[in-house]
Amino acid sequence: xxxxxxVTKRMTEHRSDSHTIDRYESTGGYVEAKxxxxxxxxxxxxxxxxxxxxxRGGAAFSAGLKWSFLAPARPSYLxxxxxxxxxxxFKDRQLLxxxxxxxxxxxxxxxxxxxxxxxxIYIRGEYAKPARRVQRALDEAYAKGYLGKGIFGSGYDLEVxxxxxxxxxxCGEETALINSLEGLRGEPRLxxxxxxxxxxLYMKPTIVNNVExxxxxxxxxxxxxxxxxxxxxxxxxxxxxxSLSGHVNDPGNYxxxxxxxxxxxxxxxxxxxxxxxxxxxxxxGGASAPWFVPDQHIDLEITKEATAxxxxxxxxxxxxxxxxxxxxxxxxxxxVRFFSHESCGQCTPCREGTTWMEMILRRIEVGQGRExxxxxxxxxxxxxxxxxxxxxxxxxxxxxxxxxxxxxxxxRDYFRDEVQEHVSNRGCWFPGARVSPHPTAVADRPxxxxxxxxxxxxxxxxxxxxxxxxxxxxxxxxxxxxxxxxAVSTEGDRVEETP
Amino acid sequence: MSHWSEATxxxxxxxxxxxxxxxxxxxxxxxxxMAEEGHLTDAGMAEVxxxxxxxxxxxxxxxxxxxxxxxxxxxxxxxxxxxxISCMLLGGDDVFHAVEDESxxxxxxxxxxxxxxxxxxxxxxxxxxxxxxxxNYELIEGVTPEKxxxxxxxxxxxxxxxxxxxxxxxxFGGSRSFDWAIPEDEGAIxxxxxxxxxxxxxxxxxx
Numbered sequence: 120x121x122x123x124x125x126v127t128k129r130m131t132e133h134r135s136d137s138h139t140i141d142r143y144e145s146t147g148g149y150v151e152a153k154x155x156x157x158x159x160x161x162x163x164x165x166x167x168x169x170x171x172x173x174x175r176g177g178a179a180f181s182a183g184l185k186w187s188f189l190a191p192a193r194p195s196y197l198x199x200x201x202x203x204x205x206x207x208x209f210k211d212r213q214l215l216x217x218x219x220x221x222x223x224x225x226x227x228x229x230x231x232x233x234x235x236x237x238x239x240i241y242i243r244g245e246y247a248k249p250a251r252r253v254q255r256a257l258d259e260a261y262a263k264g265y266l267g268k269g270i271f272g273s274g275y276d277l278e279v280x281x282x283x284x285x286x287x288x289x290c291g292e293e294t295a296l297i298n299s300l301e302g303l304r305g306e307p308r309l310x311x312x313x314x315x316x317x318x319x320l321y322m323k324p325t326i327v328n329n330v331e332x333x334x335x336x337x338x339x340x341x342x343x344x345x346x347x348x349x350x351x352x353x354x355x356x357x358x359x360x361x362s363l364s365g366h367v368n369d370p371g372n373y374x375x376x377x378x379x380x381x382x383x384x385x386x387x388x389x390x391x392x393x394x395x396x397x398x399x400x401x402x403x404g405g406a407s408a409p410w411f412v413p414d415q416h417i418d419l420e421i422t423k424e425a426t427a428x429x430x431x432x433x434x435x436x437x438x439x440x441x442x443x444x445x446x447x448x449x450x451x452x453x454x455v456r457f458f459s460h461e462s463c464g465q466c467t468p469c470r471e472g473t474t475w476m477e478m479i480l481r482r483i484e485v486g487q488g489r490e491x492x493x494x495x496x497x498x499x500x501x502x503x504x505x506x507x508x509x510x511x512x513x514x515x516x517x518x519x520x521x522x523x524x525x526x527x528x529x530x531r532d533y534f535r536d537e538v539q540e541h542v543s544n545r546g547c548w549f550p551g552a553r554v555s556p557h558p559t560a561v562a563d564r565p566x567x568x569x570x571x572x573x574x575x576x577x578x579x580x581x582x583x584x585x586x587x588x589x590x591x592x593x594x595x596x597x598x599x600x601x602x603x604x605x606a607v608s609t610e611g612d613r614v615e616e617t618p
Numbered sequence: 619m620s621h622w623s624e625a626t627x628x629x630x631x632x633x634x635x636x637x638x639x640x641x642x643x644x645x646x647x648x649x650x651x652m653a654e655e656g657h658l659t660d661a662g663m664a665e666v667x668x669x670x671x672x673x674x675x676x677x678x679x680x681x682x683x684x685x686x687x688x689x690x691x692x693x694x695x696x697x698x699x700x701x702x703i704s705c706m707l708l709g710g711d712d713v714f715h716a717v718e719d720e721s722x723x724x725x726x727x728x729x730x731x732x733x734x735x736x737x738x739x740x741x742x743x744x745x746x747x748x749x750x751x752x753x754n755y756e757l758i759e760g761v762t763p764e765k766x767x768x769x770x771x772x773x774x775x776x777x778x779x780x781x782x783x784x785x786x787x788x789x790f791g792g793s794r795s796f797d798w799a800i801p802e803d804e805g806a807i808x809x810x811x812x813x814x815x816x817x818x819x820x821x822x823x824x825x
Contacts, residue, residue: 134799206702206741213796237638244686245698245742247755247811248783251804254813280636283813285645285684288740302644302670304683321639362795364704364745371746372796406703406741437745439704453703457740463683551712 122350122376125338125358126331130217138252140259143220149265151340152227156273163232167336170344171356176200176291176329177405177434179423188316189233190324197230197238198320198327200296201253204243204288205405206457207437210360210372211330215242215249218334219256225333226279227270228340233326236276241296243284254281288461292517293327295463306463307517331360353378355422359433365401365440366393375421382417385440396442400529404434406454407522409509410529430509430528446549447534448541451526452480458523469520472503476523483538486546493538497531500524507531622665626650629815630669640670644680648687652810657688685739686755688809693728693735695773695781696809697721698752699766701738704745709763713749714738716763720770734773735809746795754806756783760792780805780820781812 129146130137143149155163168183189195199222203211214222226238242250257279260266268276282300284290290299294308297320312318319325335357339347348356355377361384364370368390375388385391385398392398398417400410409431411419419425426433441450459473476499482488489495497507504521505512507528511521530538541547620627630650634643647669651662658681660674667674681687688696699705699714714725723729723736744750747759751766753773761769769790778785784801787794803819806812 130797130799134797137799203743204741207704207745208741209743209745209795212743217796217799243743244684244811245739245752245755247806247813247817248757248802248804250811250813251802251817278636281813282642283646283649283811284686285648286686286739287684299645300642301639302641302672302680304679362746364748365707370748370793370795402703439707439745441707445707450703450707453701453706457702460740551709 122358122374124374125350126214126218126221126334126360127372127374129221130213137218138216138220138256140220140256140263143218147341148220148337149224149271151337152224152265153271155228155231155340156271156275158231160232160234163228166344167232167339170339170347172332172335172339172347173355173423174329175331175335175360175436177205177407177432179433182328182332185316185328186229186232186326188314189326190317192324193234194237195233195235195324195326196320197226197233197235198293198296198300198315198325199226199238199240199330199333200291200293200327201240201242201246201249201330202284202291202296203246203330203435204291205407205435205437206454207364207402207405207439208362208435209364210362210436212246212249213372214330214334214360215246216252219253220260221334221337222253222330223256223260223266223279225336227265227277228336229326229328229333230277231275233324235326236278238277238279239300239320240279240281241284241290241300242281243290244286250281250283257281287463288457289463289517289519292519295517296327297325304463306465309516351377353420353422354424359421359436361421361436361438363389363438363440365438366396366442366445367391367440368393377422378420380418380420381411384421384438385417389440392440392442394442396444399441399443399445400447400533401441402437402439402525404432405437406439406457407518407525408432408434409525410533412533427510432509444550446484446547447530447537448480448484448547449549451530452477452484454526455480455523458519462519466515466520468503468514469523472499472520473523475499476527483541484547486541486544488538488542490539490542492542493530493535496527500527620665620668621661622650622654625815626654633814634669641672644670644672644677645684646814648677648681649810649813649816652688653808653816656808657690657692686810691728691732692809693733694777694808695733695753696735696737696755697770697773698737698739698742698755700740700742700744700748700750702741704741705748705750708748710749712763713751713761713766716766717751717770720767733777734770744795747791747793751790753786754781754809755811756781756786756806758783758786758791759794761790762792765790765792780807780818782820
């Protein structure tokens with residue numbers, strides 16, 4: 120486990136100024152960008168391909184291969200995906216805040232390799248501070264002539280624009296991101312035909328790469344692809360940023376080699392479970408990934424293959440750890456609520472299915488579940504993601520809908536008894552049992568100024584609908600409206616207490 | 619026609635020049651429009667439509683898609699409490715309820731003075747420092763229910779002109795996702811992200 124740090128080395132060794140251009144250059148920065156300007160597209164693509172670098176945004180697709188698909192039409196564009204929004208993930212935020220020039224150098228290398236003269240950095244709107252740091256880094260690079268007209272004194276022009284998102288997770292999906300960047304709603308496009316490498320931004324060939332992926336490039340060029348591919352003693356090459364959160368003693372971002380085990384990660388690196396509790400389950404790759412449990416998965420290697428072989432994915436590298444006192448129904452509800460809130464609404468299975476799943480989970484949690492509810496959840500899930508297979512058999516344009524099914528797979532396979540006990544017990548018995556704050560799918564925006572209105576909302580409810588609706592009955596607008604008041608009513612007492 | 623200030627119009631020109639096509643500037647211009655009036659108005663969206671050479675309906679289709687575009691009056695301070703999975707596991711719901719209770723403002727609403735709006739939000743990328751709260755998108759990590767109450771009291775009493783993440787972390791925060799290293803001076807002046815022209819720099823007098 121003595122792996123060299125790559126993308127977090129500078130911020131570790133130069134705490135106070137790793138984000139400045141002076142420090143970046145005094146530690147070998149921008150050397151590789153200059154060198155890349157003298158290389159051909161074919162050489163650069165080949166170098167990255169042979170390094171084995173996989174995309175770090177979640178799909179884990181070969182970065183070099185992605186570049187090689189770029190269609191011949193020009194202009195081409197580069198988009199860096201800094202819309203990090205997958206629950207559990209906060210690695211890009213650290214890279215953006217603490218070493219933005221590393222990403223800028225990666226952008227120059229990627230742009231040159233893909234003959235792009237305009238790059239966009241799409242940063243989620245909630246990342247105000249990272250966006251400021253990145254803009255300052257760009258300003259510094261422009262001032263030195265590393266960006267703009269004729270970069271580094273060459274004949275190559277490169278403009279970089281920072282674009283702020285506005286709170287939509289779906290814009291992390293590359294075609295939705297492109298729509299958003301074009302000034303449209305962030306709804307994913309159909310693939311085919313809209314593969315970004317062929318028909319991307321403004322229908323031109325476009326490369327979309329994640330922040331961490333791009334940040335690895337200066338290191339790959341500096342050490343050479345062979346050396347890079349030897350870092351991990353596994354099929355996956357290089358290092359991997361993992362965001363560890365939940366009930367561990369030492370949460371945080373860790374730059375690690377591939378091929379350690381989950382036991383190493385959770386107990387050695389993460390310091391074990393808080394308060395000496397037992398590990399119950401963990402999510403290996405962000406909220407979208409199917410869950411793992413200790414008796415089956417703790418000694419698995421953390422590689423793309425091993426994780427996929429066990430029916431999950433490493434995704435964005437976000438590991439969310441839950442201890443023995445965690446209610447699985449509530450955890451599932453919280454993750455399904457996320458996808459329900461973030462569904463763009465284009466595809467019926469996702470829009471309606473996630474809404475229904477959220478409602479069913481909530482009624483189980485508050486003690487109004489029925490014996491058939493787990494089967495009903497599985498049935499609704501099957502409507503979004505056929506057979507609940509992993510990787511999913513898609514019924515939707517993008518993978519958001521199938522991602523919402525992941526917690527249901529866990530409930531079905533590992534926690535069936537716990538769900539049924541919620542039904543027979545008429546509710547949750549875990550510490551801090553309480554339902555989710557108001558459903559977000561219908562209440563995501565401040566209402567007109569009116570504090571008194573809360574009491575109306577609180578008193579208008581009836582118990583969550585527990586009638587025998589089957590999954591093929593589509594929720595109408597009335598259902599949606601009723602759902603709003605239902606869910607609020609479950610905590611109506613508390614709401615009415617507020618002045 | 620334009621009812622925007624000279625400075626805002628100048629900034630709109632600059633933003634549009636950063637994109638190959640005008641329509642791409644819709645999102646940043648919507649933030650500019652919010653900064654002008656505190657929230658998005660029909661007039662503000664119509665102005666954006668003119669700048670981008672699209673229809674007001676097309677602008678509304680974008681504004682209504684994203685949660686950070688607020689089309690109703692929002693308080694000077696927008697408190698966003700994360701209740702997604704990682705924050706929930708470590709008590710994010712309790713922080714949110716404490717903030718609601720202390721402020722008297724339920725989710726999605728604003729107090730009578732127009733000072734504080736409260737919402738619970740999905741993951742804001744601070745899972746290693748859960749539970750997390752943002753004020754005008756400036757982050758505080760490792761917040762407790764008690765600190766959440768103190769935050770509300772502080773905003774009411776101090777009414778800071780500029781909301782600064784490092785100052786708030788110092789006053790109300792706990793463990794962080796990672797080492798923030800050095801503090802910065804910039805902060806937000808309204809319920810929109812402090813980026814480009816929308817934020818400003820704290821002077822010594824503010825701190």
